[in-house]
Amino acid sequence: MDIFKKCLGGYQPAQKVRAAGLYPYFIPLTNNEGTESSIGDRNLIMIGSNNYLGLTMHPQVRQAAIDAINTYGPSCSGSRFLNGTLELHLELERQLASWVGKEAALVFSTGYQVNVGTIPAIVGRNDYVITDKDDHASIVDGCKLSYGKMKRFIHNDMASLEHVLASLPEEVGKLVVVDGIFSMGGDIAPLPEIIPLCKQYGARLMVDDAHSLGILGGGRGTAAHFDMTDDVDLIMGTFSKSFASLGGFIAGDADVLDYIQHTARSLIFSASIPPANAAAALASLEVMRKEPERIARLNEIGAFMRRRYRALGFDIGATETPIIPILIRDDIKTLQTWKALFEAGVYTNPVLSPAVPPDRTLLRTSYIATHTAAQLEKVLAIMEQVGQELGII
Numbered sequence: 001m002d003i004f005k006k007c008l009g010g011y012q013p014a015q016k017v018r019a020a021g022l023y024p025y026f027i028p029l030t031n032n033e034g035t036e037s038s039i040g041d042r043n044l045i046m047i048g049s050n051n052y053l054g055l056t057m058h059p060q061v062r063q064a065a066i067d068a069i070n071t072y073g074p075s076c077s078g079s080r081f082l083n084g085t086l087e088l089h090l091e092l093e094r095q096l097a098s099w100v101g102k103e104a105a106l107v108f109s110t111g112y113q114v115n116v117g118t119i120p121a122i123v124g125r126n127d128y129v130i131t132d133k134d135d136h137a138s139i140v141d142g143c144k145l146s147y148g149k150m151k152r153f154i155h156n157d158m159a160s161l162e163h164v165l166a167s168l169p170e171e172v173g174k175l176v177v178v179d180g181i182f183s184m185g186g187d188i189a190p191l192p193e194i195i196p197l198c199k200q201y202g203a204r205l206m207v208d209d210a211h212s213l214g215i216l217g218g219g220r221g222t223a224a225h226f227d228m229t230d231d232v233d234l235i236m237g238t239f240s241k242s243f244a245s246l247g248g249f250i251a252g253d254a255d256v257l258d259y260i261q262h263t264a265r266s267l268i269f270s271a272s273i274p275p276a277n278a279a280a281a282l283a284s285l286e287v288m289r290k291e292p293e294r295i296a297r298l299n300e301i302g303a304f305m306r307r308r309y310r311a312l313g314f315d316i317g318a319t320e321t322p323i324i325p326i327l328i329r330d331d332i333k334t335l336q337t338w339k340a341l342f343e344a345g346v347y348t349n350p351v352l353s354p355a356v357p358p359d360r361t362l363l364r365t366s367y368i369a370t371h372t373a374a375q376l377e378k379v380l381a382i383m384e385q386v387g388q389e390l391g392i393i
């Protein structure tokens, strides 16, 4: 049997949506400058970006990337393990560790690589990794790559977490991994309830703060938000969102980080984060320290939009952050709504099954500290009109 047989005629679900004129993916942006983007001559208000603090536009961040290219060139041409570490990487690690309140940090080339490297490094053959059912795909992939066993609990359901923990043998190693802010729902992992359970059952805790850095805890993440930094063993972050760059890191105790540094395959067998990306992340961190008003403004915008969407009658689930899902709960209707908004000048991201269960399909919207009041009002007016036309509200 030809292994390419399944590819004949392309990827069938995508072909079907293309034929219906509703295909929303891989559309090239001609301009991606913060709160407004364009596609050809169509201008759109961007509420589909993870550039939460608007730092891709910040002159200091841009200049830092340019200067790093001029100093070090576009690539390190090697792994962190060998020739691919610069003093710049070490400085970034020191600054990140201090920002999240941990002894040490280790920078990888993407956030995805942090999770697929760290989890298998820590979770060995006789160990268990316990994850929330809504955890990010990179956590799931990290679990699959580990030699340990994976158990999942119902999203943010503490009885379910306890049930899983209580079912495991006492003498095995256990790592619980949760998103700090859940990437699709915008809701927060209840660390004040998770931490006591981890302690009771002898489990270590890793929090994926990809979306929480720059938003929660004055920008320092979920553990800082709950004032529980010492009780979270590993904090993971990525530069592809608030940090206006590309790359990621894990932070924790120095001994644990030393172990990960020598055993995480996605760190060792892949080239290091390019100098421009490391420098942009470092500059973004400096801006977060110097301009806390950006973080405050982002959270104000989040609260404002949540209030207004709920008042209009949209179902936005349990979000508590500037990541606001518009739950539509039907694949085709989600695509129709995406298209109507797109044509009216609003960029959103449709999230369909199987990425989410079919009754939880949604448009993911997220906001930027630099969105203006006029842009937000325009988004709300268009949302209201489209929502009414399509019978969503």
Ligand SMILES: Cc1ncc(COP(=O)(O)O)c(C=O)c1O
Binding pocket: 110, 111, 112, 113, 115, 136, 138, 179, 183, 208, 210, 211, 238, 239, 240, 246, 247, 248
């Ligand atoms: C929760 C979460 N973890 C990890 C990642 C991976 O990050 P990166 O884009 O840096 O690979 C993402 C990115 O979408 C994410 O949302």
